[in-house]
Amino acid sequence: MLQRFICGGIYDPIQGRRGESLDLWARDGILIPAPDTNSSAGQLSADETIDLSNCIVMPGAIDIHTHIGGGKLTIARTLLPERYAARSSIPDALFPLPGNYLPNAWDTGIAYARLGYTACFEPAMLFSGARQAHLEMAEIPIIDHGGYVVMGNEEYLLRRMQEGADASEIADYVAWTMNASGALAVKVVNPGGIDAFKFGAQRLDVDESHPRFGVTPRQVITALTTALDQLGVPHPLHVHCGNLGIPGNWDSTLRTASAADGRPIHLTHVQFHSYGNEGPRKFSTQAAKVAEFVNRHPNVSVDIGQVIFGQTVTVSADIMHQSSSRKRAQPKKWVCSAIECQSGCGVVPFRYRDTNFVHALQWAIGLELLLLVEDPWRVFLTTDHPNGGPFTAYPYLIRMLMDRTYREEQLRRIHPDAIASSNLRGIQREYTLDEIAIMTRAAPARILGLRDLGHLGPGAAADLVAYRNDLAPSRMFAEPHCVYRRGRQVVDRDRIVATPSGHVHRVNPAITSHPEKRLESYFASELGIRLSSTVISPQELLDIKQGHVVTHPCEAIQRREQP
Amino acid sequence: MTPDWICPGCGLLCDDITPSDAPPTDAGPLDAATPACPRAIAWRDSVTFPQPSRGSPLPAIDLEARLRACADLAATFRAPCIWLADCDVATTRKGLDLAATLHATVMLDQSPESIAIDRIVQRAGHFTGTFGEVRSRADRLILVGQGLDAVAPRLRTRLQPPNESDSQCVSSATAIARRWVRLGDESSSTDSISIPCSATDLPEAFDRYHARLTGTRFHPRVPDSIDLIVDQLANACHDARSFAWVWHDAGLGPRAPEVVRSLLRVVDQQNDRTRAVSIRVFARPGLSTAAQVCGWRCGFNPPLAYTDQRARPLERWRVDDCDGVIAIGSLGSPRYLPTGLPVVHFVPAAQAHSFENALPLEVPALDVAGYVQRSDQAMMHRLVPLQPIQEPIVSNWLDRFTRIVAARS
Numbered sequence: 001m002l003q004r005f006i007c008g009g010i011y012d013p014i015q016g017r018r019g020e021s022l023d024l025w026a027r028d029g030i031l032i033p034a035p036d037t038n039s040s041a042g043q044l045s046a047d048e049t050i051d052l053s054n055c056i057v058m059p060g061a062i063d064i065h066t067h068i069g070g071g072k073l074t075i076a077r078t079l080l081p082e083r084y085a086a087r088s089s090i091p092d093a094l095f096p097l098p099g100n101y102l103p104n105a106w107d108t109g110i111a112y113a114r115l116g117y118t119a120c121f122e123p124a125m126l127f128s129g130a131r132q133a134h135l136e137m138a139e140i141p142i143i144d145h146g147g148y149v150v151m152g153n154e155e156y157l158l159r160r161m162q163e164g165a166d167a168s169e170i171a172d173y174v175a176w177t178m179n180a181s182g183a184l185a186v187k188v189v190n191p192g193g194i195d196a197f198k199f200g201a202q203r204l205d206v207d208e209s210h211p212r213f214g215v216t217p218r219q220v221i222t223a224l225t226t227a228l229d230q231l232g233v234p235h236p237l238h239v240h241c242g243n244l245g246i247p248g249n250w251d252s253t254l255r256t257a258s259a260a261d262g263r264p265i266h267l268t269h270v271q272f273h274s275y276g277n278e279g280p281r282k283f284s285t286q287a288a289k290v291a292e293f294v295n296r297h298p299n300v301s302v303d304i305g306q307v308i309f310g311q312t313v314t315v316s317a318d319i320m321h322q323s324s325s326r327k328r329a330q331p332k333k334w335v336c337s338a339i340e341c342q343s344g345c346g347v348v349p350f351r352y353r354d355t356n357f358v359h360a361l362q363w364a365i366g367l368e369l370l371l372l373v374e375d376p377w378r379v380f381l382t383t384d385h386p387n388g389g390p391f392t393a394y395p396y397l398i399r400m401l402m403d404r405t406y407r408e409e410q411l412r413r414i415h416p417d418a419i420a421s422s423n424l425r426g427i428q429r430e431y432t433l434d435e436i437a438i439m440t441r442a443a444p445a446r447i448l449g450l451r452d453l454g455h456l457g458p459g460a461a462a463d464l465v466a467y468r469n470d471l472a473p474s475r476m477f478a479e480p481h482c483v484y485r486r487g488r489q490v491v492d493r494d495r496i497v498a499t500p501s502g503h504v505h506r507v508n509p510a511i512t513s514h515p516e517k518r519l520e521s522y523f524a525s526e527l528g529i530r531l532s533s534t535v536i537s538p539q540e541l542l543d544i545k546q547g548h549v550v551t552h553p554c555e556a557i558q559r560r561e562q563p
Numbered sequence: 564m565t566p567d568w569i570c571p572g573c574g575l576l577c578d579d580i581t582p583s584d585a586p587p588t589d590a591g592p593l594d595a596a597t598p599a600c601p602r603a604i605a606w607r608d609s610v611t612f613p614q615p616s617r618g619s620p621l622p623a624i625d626l627e628a629r630l631r632a633c634a635d636l637a638a639t640f641r642a643p644c645i646w647l648a649d650c651d652v653a654t655t656r657k658g659l660d661l662a663a664t665l666h667a668t669v670m671l672d673q674s675p676e677s678i679a680i681d682r683i684v685q686r687a688g689h690f691t692g693t694f695g696e697v698r699s700r701a702d703r704l705i706l707v708g709q710g711l712d713a714v715a716p717r718l719r720t721r722l723q724p725p726n727e728s729d730s731q732c733v734s735s736a737t738a739i740a741r742r743w744v745r746l747g748d749e750s751s752s753t754d755s756i757s758i759p760c761s762a763t764d765l766p767e768a769f770d771r772y773h774a775r776l777t778g779t780r781f782h783p784r785v786p787d788s789i790d791l792i793v794d795q796l797a798n799a800c801h802d803a804r805s806f807a808w809v810w811h812d813a814g815l816g817p818r819a820p821e822v823v824r825s826l827l828r829v830v831d832q833q834n835d836r837t838r839a840v841s842i843r844v845f846a847r848p849g850l851s852t853a854a855q856v857c858g859w860r861c862g863f864n865p866p867l868a869y870t871d872q873r874a875r876p877l878e879r880w881r882v883d884d885c886d887g888v889i890a891i892g893s894l895g896s897p898r899y900l901p902t903g904l905p906v907v908h909f910v911p912a913a914q915a916h917s918f919e920n921a922l923p924l925e926v927p928a929l930d931v932a933g934y935v936q937r938s939d940q941a942m943m944h945r946l947v948p949l950q951p952i953q954e955p956i957v958s959n960w961l962d963r964f965t966r967i968v969a970a971r972s
Contacts, residue, residue, distance in 0.1 A: 069859075071855070071940055073858070073859065074854075074855050074858035074859055075940075077858045077859075077862055077863055078681075078685065078854070078858055078863070079685055081685065081863045100862075102862070103862060104858075104859060104860055104861055104862035105859045105860060106860065107862070128693070128695075128941050128942045129941070129942060129943075131934070131942060131943040131944075131945065132855065132936070132942065132943040135652055135934060135943060136859040139859065139860060155699070198696075198700065198805075198838060199838075200804065200836075200837070200838065323690075323834065326688055329688065332688070333685065333686055333687055333688050334688040334689075335688070335689060335690075335691065336688075336689075336690045336691070336834075337690070337691045337692055337693070337840075337940075338690075338691075338692035338693065338696045338700075338838075338840060339692070339693050339695075339696065339941060340693045340695035340696060340941055340942075341695055341696060341699050341700070524579075526695070526698070526699045527694075527695035527698065527699065528694060528695060528698045528721050528722070528723075529578060529695065530567075530578045530579065532567055533567075533569065533578045533942075533944060533945075534942065540945065
């Protein structure tokens with residue numbers, strides 16, 4: 001089917017468009033070059049013409065870090081059946097159901113589509129839970145998805161590093177793990193720290209040795225960033241730093257980033273890792289220092305993990321942190337699970353209050369980071385859903401980034417000491433529409449290596465979001481006029497009109513020397529399971545996703561190409 | 564015979580049972596598969612040998628007529644209940660689709676006591692872990708209550724240290740020997756330490772032990788027998804660094820929810836200075852599998868009720884409210900529901916003769932592939948079929964039934 005989209009103003013940073021009126025053409029859901037009107041081909045008449053001339057049009061938005069699939073979510077849902085009775089306390093935020101900070105798979109896709117998101121990625125897919133994560137995400141309608149496999153705490157890896165495994169062996173192991181789990185990227189959570197916790201450690205700093213294997217987090221970071229660089233995996237190592245939430249952790253955050261030795265590295269939910277310990281309450285903001293570091297190091301990218309006031313639940317593989325947080329659980333219940341000598345899973349309900357100094361300052365720190373990191377290609381808007389809050393708060397956050405007056409209004413509502421401790425008031429910056437488009441579309445696609453998403457050039461999926469241009473830019477993101485997925489309309493003025501299946505995105509890095517023999521022996525003896533029971537074959541992934549699998553190439557690419 | 568076969572006989576999902584290569588015998592196509600485990604054999608027999616007895620001729624079933632009769636029966640249900648037992652992911656999905664079509668309640672094959680334990684676990688904090696963690700790390704495995712050996716006969720094999728001649732756990736923090744502790748009124752020759760204890764004494768015994776761990780006084784008076792149990796438990800645990808408390812619902816006796824509540828407090832306290840996990844073993848993989856699918860699909864776990872919005876749990880639903888049952892994956896009559904209710908069964912083909920209103924259902928690990936969850940929720944296993952489907956009978960009766968009832972509703 002040939003479609004013609006008459007667009008009022010296109011914001012497509014990858015294609016270098018900043019508000020131009022243009023027609024877009026798509027055939028069978030893929031954008032094609034506009035026909036030359038002087039040629040016979042230009043006399044083509046579209047099978048469908050969609051008039052978006054009164055709209056601002058962007059590619060579908062992409063969320064690079066949101067917990068949307070995996071056993072931890074079922075644990076959280078089971079733990080909190082009463083959440084359906086909760087009321088939302090966030091103004092301007094959209095909730096498909098009141099207070100539902102943990103929607104089911106179906107509602108997740110619907111809510112994201114209503115916000116104009118067309119791709120979202122699960123950042124914490126445990127290797128042993130990858131199959132379950134893929135099965136669950138296959139039931140999320142409309143949006144594309146994928147998973148980042150969690151590494152860096154497997155006892156197999158730590159032991160091999162202790163025994164002197166070389167970079168080549170580690171790269172093969174990383175490649176094998178990614179292939180066997182159908183992953184798009186690799187995430188490390190509190191490198192070495194989760195496993196250290198299982199041996200009784202309560203903390204593990206960047207240059208501190210693991211109590212059993214003697215490896216430091218710095219060595220783990222170096223090993224994994226080297227491996228990913230060698231393999232040509234598009235996305236950098238996605239790092240949940242150690243010492244999450246601990247006052248004074250900003251320093252270890254920067255030391256963690258330096259462990260990449262100039263190789264690309266992505267620090268996730270960096271708001272939780274940007275704390276000082278100054279002042280009478282021994283808790284302060286160091287967002288400026290972290291932002292300055294990011295600004296000076298072009299190999300570093302960050303996503304924020306913005307806090308949203310209200311009830312939520314924290315889900316994390318970082319059981320070292322979650323175990324200590326359990327005493328502050330609200331309501332007072334939680335789950336901490338040690339998983340297959342690979343990782344962990346901690347679920348702790350939590351309520352962020354604007355009247356609480358620490359929570360209020362956390363909220364301000366997230367915004368400071370968003371506003372102080374200068375390059376919109378290297379900073380990403382996330383709430384680390386649901387850890388900081390539900391993703392449905394994105395329009396509210398975007399409005400604060402674009403409208404300083406509104407931001408100041410919101411700032412005045414929080415704890416007064418937090419206002420005084422924060423630097424937010426002094427920040428004048430307001431994001432432009434182009435910068436929002438970069439941060440929420442172009443940059444996520446670029447950093448994940450998604451060549452067919454995040455832009456509206458030829459070859460891209462026809463994922464378009466149209467916003468009414470009679471609304472203030474800061475408000476329009478709450479109410480997309482319509483959303484198209486691969487040329488098919490899915491949202492029509494807040495109404496869902498179609499629910500096609502999304503695609504899963506993965507990579508398939510090359511393996512030089514297959515590690516199965518050693519792994520088979522390890523899995524059978526240590527874990528008591530056959531290696532083949534854990535591997536997801538390419539055919540199996542195709543079956544789970546009903547054929548909707550996109551494999552992206554692994555090659556050395558420019559992480560930022562000039563538009 | 565496939566070497567990648569995984570046994571669905573219990574919640575352990577053993578993948579190291581290799582079916583025999585011996586040729587089939589007249590007793591049945593799977594007689595050659597002789598996994599050396601009573602649960603595996605029981606599963607095999609239940610899905611392959613027709614009841615009521617082997618060998619006797621069975622009447623032919625007109626399945627098309629059965630389908631119409633079952634649909635007619637289901638049409639009379641005003642408050643239907645979909646009862647899921649032994650379901651894999653695909654079957655659970657189909658059951659939920661059917662429930663949405665009929666606005667039915669969904670219930671898992673779970674006893675009221677087990678549901679009560681769920682409520683306790685939902686209200687308390689708890690540390691847990693997976694089998695691989697226990698196998699590799701625990702230096703004290705405490706088997707609590709009774710019946711674990713029957714529920715999961717190969718539990719010790721799955722949780723055994725890597726090298727049987729070396730009882731030191733590879734991943735243990737200290738170089739101490741692993742010990743198996745039995746806390747209940749059963750014992751085994753392979754137990755290192757056996758602490759006789761009636762299930763009814765467990766809540767007070769755990770509370771007393773918790774007090775000892777925290778160094779606080781325990782005020783309620785308890786019999787000396789409880790103190791004796793606690794002394795033995797403390798002696799058994801004093802030098803360990805990594806504990807695994809293993810139990811199953813039915814083995815904890817009539818005070819099971821109280822036992823679980825008290826045990827979880829002990830495990831929580833142990834994690835202040837050591838590491839401890841509570842491992843709940845399920846008798847079959849279907850329960851945790853269906854609960855997982857319900858969790859991600861509905862946002863909550865059964866028992867639940869469907870509304871048009873798909874996501875409104877009805878926690879006050881009572882079993883007495885339903886007037887008809889569609890039992891999927893059952894190998895017998897639905898349990899924990901009022902007797903005398905009309906039932907439409909979806910059962911393994913070999914059992915279709917057993918019930919008047921029964922239609923065949925595909926059996927993962929027998930004639931189709933499927934996904935099930937291990938008891939410790941570590942992973943979703945992909946079951947492969949033991950043999951190809953012998954005849955084109957089983958593949959779509961549930962689908963067809965769903966379409967018919969959808970058209971009528």
